[in-house]
Amino acid sequence: MLVERLWAEPWRRADSVLALALILLSTVVIWAANRLPPPFFDPLGSAAVPRFVAWLLIVLALAVLGRCLLTPAALPAVDAGRDTVRPAPLTALGALIASILYVGLMQAGLLGFAPASALFIMALGALLSRGERRAFLWMIPLAIIVGYGLNYLLTGVFYIDLPQRSIFGSLFGGGGG
Amino acid sequence: MALDLLNAFVYVFQPWPFFWVLLGTTLGIFVGAIPGLTGGMLITLTMPLTFYMDSTQALLLLVAMYVGSVSGGLISATLLRMPGTPSSIMTTFDGYPMAQAGQPERALALGIGSSLIGGLIAGVFLVLLSPPLSRWAMTFSPWEYFTMVLMAIVLIASISQGSMVKGLIAGFLGMLFAMPGLNESDGQLRLTFGFHELDDGFKLLPVLLGVFVMSQIIKDAFEINKAPVSLALGQGQVLVRLSEWRRHAVNILRSGVIGTWIGILPGVGASISSMVAYVTAKNFSKTPEKFGTGHEEGIVASEAANNANVGGALIPMITMGIPGSPIDAILLSALILHNIQPGPLLFLTNGDFVWALMAAYFVANVLMFVIMTLAVRRIAKLVTIDKAFLLPVIFVCCVVGAYALSNRMYDVWVVIAFGVIGFGLDRAKVPLGPFVIGFVLAGIFEAELRSSLQMSDAGFLGILERPIALTFLAISVLMLLWPIYQQRRQRRQPTLPETSP
Numbered sequence: 001m002l003v004e005r006l007w008a009e010p011w012r013r014a015d016s017v018l019a020l021a022l023i024l025l026s027t028v029v030i031w032a033a034n035r036l037p038p039p040f041f042d043p044l045g046s047a048a049v050p051r052f053v054a055w056l057l058i059v060l061a062l063a064v065l066g067r068c069l070l071t072p073a074a075l076p077a078v079d080a081g082r083d084t085v086r087p088a089p090l091t092a093l094g095a096l097i098a099s100i101l102y103v104g105l106m107q108a109g110l111l112g113f114a115p116a117s118a119l120f121i122m123a124l125g126a127l128l129s130r131g132e133r134r135a136f137l138w139m140i141p142l143a144i145i146v147g148y149g150l151n152y153l154l155t156g157v158f159y160i161d162l163p164q165r166s167i168f169g170s171l172f173g174g175g176g177g
Numbered sequence: 178m179a180l181d182l183l184n185a186f187v188y189v190f191q192p193w194p195f196f197w198v199l200l201g202t203t204l205g206i207f208v209g210a211i212p213g214l215t216g217g218m219l220i221t222l223t224m225p226l227t228f229y230m231d232s233t234q235a236l237l238l239l240v241a242m243y244v245g246s247v248s249g250g251l252i253s254a255t256l257l258r259m260p261g262t263p264s265s266i267m268t269t270f271d272g273y274p275m276a277q278a279g280q281p282e283r284a285l286a287l288g289i290g291s292s293l294i295g296g297l298i299a300g301v302f303l304v305l306l307s308p309p310l311s312r313w314a315m316t317f318s319p320w321e322y323f324t325m326v327l328m329a330i331v332l333i334a335s336i337s338q339g340s341m342v343k344g345l346i347a348g349f350l351g352m353l354f355a356m357p358g359l360n361e362s363d364g365q366l367r368l369t370f371g372f373h374e375l376d377d378g379f380k381l382l383p384v385l386l387g388v389f390v391m392s393q394i395i396k397d398a399f400e401i402n403k404a405p406v407s408l409a410l411g412q413g414q415v416l417v418r419l420s421e422w423r424r425h426a427v428n429i430l431r432s433g434v435i436g437t438w439i440g441i442l443p444g445v446g447a448s449i450s451s452m453v454a455y456v457t458a459k460n461f462s463k464t465p466e467k468f469g470t471g472h473e474e475g476i477v478a479s480e481a482a483n484n485a486n487v488g489g490a491l492i493p494m495i496t497m498g499i500p501g502s503p504i505d506a507i508l509l510s511a512l513i514l515h516n517i518q519p520g521p522l523l524f525l526t527n528g529d530f531v532w533a534l535m536a537a538y539f540v541a542n543v544l545m546f547v548i549m550t551l552a553v554r555r556i557a558k559l560v561t562i563d564k565a566f567l568l569p570v571i572f573v574c575c576v577v578g579a580y581a582l583s584n585r586m587y588d589v590w591v592v593i594a595f596g597v598i599g600f601g602l603d604r605a606k607v608p609l610g611p612f613v614i615g616f617v618l619a620g621i622f623e624a625e626l627r628s629s630l631q632m633s634d635a636g637f638l639g640i641l642e643r644p645i646a647l648t649f650l651a652i653s654v655l656m657l658l659w660p661i662y663q664q665r666r667q668r669r670q671p672t673l674p675e676t677s678p
Contacts, residue, residue, distance in 0.1 A: 011606075018605040022346065029353060032368050039363065043630045046365040049623045050356040053349050060346045067342075092399035092600075099391070099572060099593055107586040117576075121569040128401060129565035139566065146570050150577065160581045 005069060012068045019068070022061035026054035091127060098124045106163040113162040118147030181528065182304060185536035188529075189237065197230075197238040198537050202544045205245020210253050210556050211574060216246025216504055220511075232515035233530050237537040239511055240491070243504055244296065244541040247447055247487050248549060251288040251480055252556055256281060259393055259571075264447030264483040266389075266613070267455040271468065271475030278471050285557075286417045287473055288480040289549045291429055294422075295481030296542035298433030299440065299488025303535055319628035320640050324649035326622040330615055331653045341660050343607045350602075351615025352622065354379055362627055374587040383579040383591035384616055388609050390575050391596020394568045396603060401564075416550060428458050428474055429481045436482030440489020447486035452614065454482030488538060495523060495531055 006016040029050055039045025102120035105111045111119070121143035122136075129135035154160040188194060208219040220239050227235035250265035255272035268288060275284040330348045357368040358378025369375040422429070432454035439450040458478035459468045468475050494505045512518075517527055524531055549556070579588040599609055633639025640646050 014605040018346075018602075018607065021601075022350070025353070029356075029368060032370065036365060036367055042362055042627055043636070044362075044623075044627045046360040046363055046367045049619075049626070050353065050368060053353050053356070056349050057346065057353065060342055060349065063342050064346070087399055088401045089399060091401050092395050095395060095398035095568075096593075096597070099394075099596075102572075103576065103586060103589050103593065117573045121573065124569040124572070125565050128398060128568060130401065132565075135565055142566060142570070146573060150573065154577060154581075160577070161584050162577070162580065163586075 002069070006065075008073060012071075015064050015068050019061040019064040022057050022064075026057045026061070029054040091130075094127050095124060098127065109163070109165040112151075112164045114148045114151035116147075116163075117150065118143040121146055178304070181532045182536060185529070185532035186540075188233075188533050189536045189540050194234055194237055194533070194537070195540070197234050198241045198540050199544055201238040201241025202245040202541045203548055205242040205247075206249035206545065206548055207245075207556065208242075209246035209249025211571075216243055219246060220504060220508070227511070227515075232517060233533050235515060236508070236511060236517075236530070236534055239508055240534055240537050241541040241544075243508070244484070244487055244538065245545055245548075247483055248289070248292045248296075248480075248545045249556070250483075251292065252285065252549075252553065255284045255288060255476075256557055259390060264451055264486070265479070267451040267479035267483075268476060270455070271470070271472045271479075274469070274471030275473075275476065276471075280471075281557075282414065283417070283473075284471075284476055285553055286414070286550075287425075287476045289546060289553070290417050290422065291425075291432075291477045291480040292484040292549075293542055293546040294429050295433040295436055295483070295485040296488060296545070297539070298430065298481070299437040299485035300535070300539045300542065302434075302437045303488045303492055303538065317645070318643060319625040319632065320643040320646035321649065322621065323625035323629050324640070324646040324653065326618045326625065328649045328653040328656070330611070330618060330622075331656045340606070343605075344611050347602065347607050347609065347611035348615035350607075351612040351617075352619040354384070355616045355619035362624075374585075379591055379595075379616075380582060380588060381617065382582055383588040384595050385613060386575045386579055387592040387595025388599040388613055390571060391592050392599025392603060392609070394572055395596055395600040397564050397568060399600075425473070425477045428461075428477050431461075432458060432478040432481035433485040436485025437489035437492075439482075440486035441492050447483040447490075449614070450486035450489070451479040451483040454478040484542070491534070491538065495534065 005012070007013055033047040033051040033054070036045070036047040039048075098120060102116055106113060106116050122139055125139035125143065126136050129139070151162060155162055155164075189198060204219060204223075205216055209216055220242050223239065223242065227238060230238070247264050250260055251268050251272065254260040254265035254268040255276050258269050258273040260266045260269055272284045272288060275281070330352075331345075355378065357375045358366070359376055360367055366376060435454040435457060436447070436450040439453060440447070455468075455475055455478045458474050459465045462468065462472075462474055464472070464474075490505045494509055517523070517530065575592050576589050579592045580586065582588050599612075602609060602612065629639060630636060633642075635641075640650065
């Protein structure tokens with residue numbers, strides 16, 4: 001009954017997940033803060049403020065949960081047609097995975113900044129333009145210009161030490177990417 | 178004084194100094210307009226390039242970049258709901274809805290004009306009132322700073338659209354994420370869970386990039402089926418007639434003074450200035466319910482205050498050697514690198530330099546207005562291109578910005594992690610502004626509370642001896658109780674049936 005109520009409408013689901021996540025996070029923080037040694041230099045110590053903020057968050061999370069439980073159910077007509085846009089969770093997930101792969105490839109030294117950025121811009125651009133051919137054709141020169149241009153500007157002019165190690169560079173005798 | 182300032186203007190209008198001010202302002206505007214690149218980053222990156230320059234000209238360039246970057250942020254805040262710089266957060270609340278409603282030129286014109294006037298107001302304070310104001314701010318004890326931070330967090334929560342509880346959650350959650358790392362007071366590592374990368378805590382720039390930019394990228398991908406809202410500028414004038422400014426005169430003057438004053442307070446940056454000015458404008462407005470929906474007063478308050486903050490923040494830096502904002506801390510290190518000792522003696526030892534800096538500040542503000550009014554369409558093209566083209570490039574800029582901070586990929590992972598957190602919070606309708614403000618202020622909050630308790634024999638009761646701190650505390654409590662009172666009053670009045678919470 002309780003779970004059904006918390007799961008009844010989209011806003012209740014979102015608020016319930018938020019409240020539970022906050023309670024979980026705050027519990028972990030309080031647990032970690034309790035393991036810190038007591039203050040010895042000052043009256044506050046290292047644990048007091050994180051513990052205080054975590055407790056405040058628990059109280060606020062309980063207030064959110066309470067509102068989920070106590071607010072009367074909305075009329076069925078209210079939410080209908082409220083959000084006519086069909087969300088694209090798979091595209092969002094794809095964007096996230098592309099970003100993780102981009103950073104991961106550079107960190108692992110498989111690709112340098114320039115080729116990794118060019119590939120990432122092409123991949124995410126294709127995903128966001130939903131395979132539109134014309135947009136993708138424009139994306140290729142943009143990706144190359146931004147990837148290699150930024151690499152030149154930032155490393156050559158501003159002397160930022162961007163990841164340059166690339167497996168392709170190593171394979172073909174160079175060190176750079 | 179007038180003669181000193183006149184001589185400084187004559188100097189700034191010479192070819193090379195003027196060139197550096199023009200270059201700095203232009204670069205600042207472009208960098209400020211691009212989400213993920215900040216004025217702080219530009220100034221930090223430029224600092225090594227100024228080593229071979231004349232000290233005065235180097236500082237003119239950096240100050241002009243500061244002015245330009247704070248102003249440039251309003252373009253992406255208005256057209257993309259992505260604040261180009263953190264100080265433009267409040268501009269997104271009304272600038273973006275106004276641009277969405279088909280008035281991007283007007284939104285930008287209001288922002289640009291307010292930035293100029295706000296900047297000039299602060300310039301007047303910078304020249305005339307800096308010594309007495311800074312002396313008064315110096316009488317503040319840690320109690321005043323502690324209660325001021327508390328007031329800022331309550332303020333930002335109270336201005337959040339929707340639930341105040343969620344605003345407070347965002348603020349305190351932001352504070353919580355600022356806690357991991359080394360506690361400087363006792364050298365104790367806390368909340369690191371054995372991850373050595375966390376010893377230094379989460380740095381501000383990656384967190385900002387994650388919460389405001391990465392989360393927006395995920396959100397845009399999530400809502401990719403939504404028909405894109407055209408925010409391209411039309412042929413309308415990016416100018417607001419002088420007569421129209423009259424009705425904003427009080428708001429702009431008040432916001433300029435607030436921005437200047439908060440700028441003077443050490444450590445509190447332009448974001449807080451625009452936030453406090455925005456809330457104040459809302460509280461004084463005859464139509465507070467319009468704030469957050471594309472209201473002119475909101476844009477004017479935010480932009481006048483954040484530009485005024487730049488001038489205000491220069492006051493303690495010049496007169497006391499105390500940074501008024503994070504960017505002022507970078508400028509302070511630039512002064513030291515150029516063998517100029519900041520502090521009260523600066524007026525005596527390097528008077529010409531100080532006046533030149535002030536004159537350059539005025540000139541940079543006027544140049545900012547001219548450049549942005551004439552070239553805003555070109556700059557806006559950076560933010561009005563198809564999201565499929567824009568978002569990947571923005572993320573690459575985020576990676577560069579985060580990576581360049583310490584040359585480590587960990588900061589880039591922080592961007593992604595906070596992007597996911599920001600997206601989740603946004604889905605749960607938790608405002609992101611208070612989250613960032615809480616994150617920024619947590620360090621000051623804890624440090625000042627600690628100092629207050631160390632100084633006071635009476636513990637928390639020590640605050641009773643500090644009337645200014647008590648005033649700040651009373652304002653915080655009032656700000657917290659006011660929405661509850663308003664809600665109860667509304668409940669008593671007969672209303673239409675509520676649709677949803």
